[in-house]
Amino acid sequence: MKIETKNLNLWYGTFQALKEVNVAFQEKRITAIIGPSGCGKSTLLRVFNRMNDLIEGVRTSGEVFIDGVNIIDHAADLVSLRKQVGMVFQRPNPFPLSVYENIVFGQRIHGAMSKGALDEVVQQSLESVLLWDELKDRLNESAMGLSLEQKQRLCIARLIAVQPDIVLMDEPCSTLDPQATQRIEELMRELKKNYTIIIVTHNMQQAARVSDDAGFMLLGELVEFAKTEDVFTKPKDKRTEDYITGKYG
Amino acid sequence: MRKFKEYIIEKLILASGLASIFFVIVIFLFLLKEGLAVFKIVTPANFLFGKNWYPISEPPQLGIFPLILGSLLVTLGAAIISVPIGIACAVYIAEVAPVRTKEILKASIELLAAIPSVVLGFIGMVTLVPWVKSIFKLPTGLTALSGSIMLAFMAMPTIVSIAEDALYSVPRSHKEGALALGATHWQTIYRVLLPAASSGILAAVMLGIGRVIGETMAVMMITGNAALMPHSFLQPVRTLTATIAAEMGEAVVGSEHYFALFAIGIVLFVISFAINITADLFLHRKR
Numbered sequence: 001m002k003i004e005t006k007n008l009n010l011w012y013g014t015f016q017a018l019k020e021v022n023v024a025f026q027e028k029r030i031t032a033i034i035g036p037s038g039c040g041k042s043t044l045l046r047v048f049n050r051m052n053d054l055i056e057g058v059r060t061s062g063e064v065f066i067d068g069v070n071i072i073d074h075a076a077d078l079v080s081l082r083k084q085v086g087m088v089f090q091r092p093n094p095f096p097l098s099v100y101e102n103i104v105f106g107q108r109i110h111g112a113m114s115k116g117a118l119d120e121v122v123q124q125s126l127e128s129v130l131l132w133d134e135l136k137d138r139l140n141e142s143a144m145g146l147s148l149e150q151k152q153r154l155c156i157a158r159l160i161a162v163q164p165d166i167v168l169m170d171e172p173c174s175t176l177d178p179q180a181t182q183r184i185e186e187l188m189r190e191l192k193k194n195y196t197i198i199i200v201t202h203n204m205q206q207a208a209r210v211s212d213d214a215g216f217m218l219l220g221e222l223v224e225f226a227k228t229e230d231v232f233t234k235p236k237d238k239r240t241e242d243y244i245t246g247k248y249g
Numbered sequence: 250m251r252k253f254k255e256y257i258i259e260k261l262i263l264a265s266g267l268a269s270i271f272f273v274i275v276i277f278l279f280l281l282k283e284g285l286a287v288f289k290i291v292t293p294a295n296f297l298f299g300k301n302w303y304p305i306s307e308p309p310q311l312g313i314f315p316l317i318l319g320s321l322l323v324t325l326g327a328a329i330i331s332v333p334i335g336i337a338c339a340v341y342i343a344e345v346a347p348v349r350t351k352e353i354l355k356a357s358i359e360l361l362a363a364i365p366s367v368v369l370g371f372i373g374m375v376t377l378v379p380w381v382k383s384i385f386k387l388p389t390g391l392t393a394l395s396g397s398i399m400l401a402f403m404a405m406p407t408i409v410s411i412a413e414d415a416l417y418s419v420p421r422s423h424k425e426g427a428l429a430l431g432a433t434h435w436q437t438i439y440r441v442l443l444p445a446a447s448s449g450i451l452a453a454v455m456l457g458i459g460r461v462i463g464e465t466m467a468v469m470m471i472t473g474n475a476a477l478m479p480h481s482f483l484q485p486v487r488t489l490t491a492t493i494a495a496e497m498g499e500a501v502v503g504s505e506h507y508f509a510l511f512a513i514g515i516v517l518f519v520i521s522f523a524i525n526i527t528a529d530l531f532l533h534r535k536r
């Protein structure tokens with residue numbers, strides 16, 4: 001098991017956003033988390049890289065193991081955790097720096113590297129998100145001038161450059177058009193060979209298309225978790241079935 | 250009817266826009282007319298780079314180089330003090346300070362901005378000036394350094410509040426992106442927030458410096474007002490602004506002295522204009 005949670009609870013102040021979540025994610029697979037708006041998908045995802053720590057008044061109980069280490073522990077090293085567990089956000093958020101500097105950002109903060117090595121990282125990362133040919137002559141241009149899809153790919157490249165082994169994606173295609181979405185999905189399948197991917201999505205078709213496993217959440221609870229196929233074709237829980245057949249919003 | 254109203258409003262706005270341009274041009278023309286007259290007596294080069302300012306001797310010596318240097322020295326000193334402290338303070342307020350400290354700091358900076366410059370000058374005169382005198386064992390504490398420190402206090406509120414706004418307006422997603430990549434808080438500030446806010450911070454610095462260069466009252470009170478070539482920060486100097494303020498009252502209208510003071514006005518205008526243009530250039534290069 002790559003990631004495993006045990007009786008995970010999370011409160012925003014007095015509001016409980018996660019309730020007794022027990023789930024295990026397997027290595028080098030894509031796991032989709034689906035559920036209606038506000039059910040706690042993003043919250044769960046942000047537990048795994050401790051991004052919820054940024055929010056005032058968040059309290060967590062239970063255990064979350066990544067490679068057997070409990071990351072909820074206060075002693076956990078956030079820098080190395082976040083290096084290991086990368087995140088792609090809903091809205092592409094490249095830094096207002098050049099394409100090149102965006103990609104080497106991780107390298108710069110995690111220790112010096114020679115210029116040659118950095119160049120190599122840039123090329124490899126851009127190649128793995130299929131942007132190299134498009135951008136190899138625009139490395140010094142600001143990343144803010146790229147198209148939305150290019151920005152999102154760049155954000156993925158920036159992540160790959162630090163060599164995480166888990167990639168968290170929070171609705172990574174929600175701002176993209178259908179063609180771009182399709183291409184990002186292809187990219188995810190490609191990345192699956194090397195990375196464990198967890199994707200939060202509103203889009204059930206997307207979950208069905210890309211994921212190997214799927215979890216359904218409702219009101220902070222993980223209602224069902226199984227192979228994607230099974231979740232969509234023979235859900236065990238009535239609530240999952242209702243959601244999949246469109247009875248919730 | 251509605252259309253007519255729209256029309257009137259539109260024309261009124263246009264007229265007020267034109268009026269402001271008109272006034273600027275009129276003021277500028279007046280400044281030019283009065284100021285350029287001095288060049289009948291002294292060449293531009295001798296005016297700008299002449300080392301002696303004795304406007305009422307016979308014949309008058311109208312070299313403003315000591316005054317230009319005085320202004321630059323005091324401004325440079327103020328910038329060296331206020332820019333790093335101001336930016337650091339803005340970062341602290343925007344990123345580090347707990348809510349209560351933040352509020353107290355912001356309120357006190359607003360208070361600092363609200364103190365009239367004469368009052369600051371007066372306080373400087375009775376506290377700062379004696380300190381500078383005794384710390385550096387000088388014959389007088391009325392020096393460029395005292396002026397710089399005083400002016401730094403005046404530039405600081407401008408720099409802090411505008412730089413802080415610039416930092417706040419950096420989208421949260423940049424910060425989250427950096428932290429999610431494993432950056433520490435300080436790395437995030439240094440590598441993402443400051444570059445992202447750099448155009449706003451630069452504007453803050455420029456506006457702060459603009460405020461310092463144009464400041465008159467406080468510098469007149471504590472820089473010693475000696476129109477001599479300055480050689481160090483620990484010497485009395487006189488600035489362009491202080492010269493105009495101090496001498497305009499006694500200059501005979503239409504005299505060489507009077508024209509020279511207007512010419513100093515032109516120089517000040519050009520310097521401020523250059524600062525604004527530089528700020529603009531930086532701002533646009535970023536986009």
Ligand SMILES: Nc1ncnc2c1ncn2[C@@H]1O[C@H](COP(=O)(O)OP(=O)(O)OP(=O)(O)O)[C@@H](O)[C@H]1O
Binds near residue numbers: 017044
């Ligand atoms: N910072 C916060 N403070 C208080 N409550 C919050 C905060 N963030 C989220 N919540 C609440 O926690 C619950 C779960 O939020 P979360 O963002 O995880 O939902 P989600 O499933 O990702 O929804 P969406 O599909 O709309 O993104 C929601 O009810 C939300 O209102």
Ligand SMILES: [Mg+2]
Binds near residue numbers: 041042043170
């Ligand atoms: Mg969400």
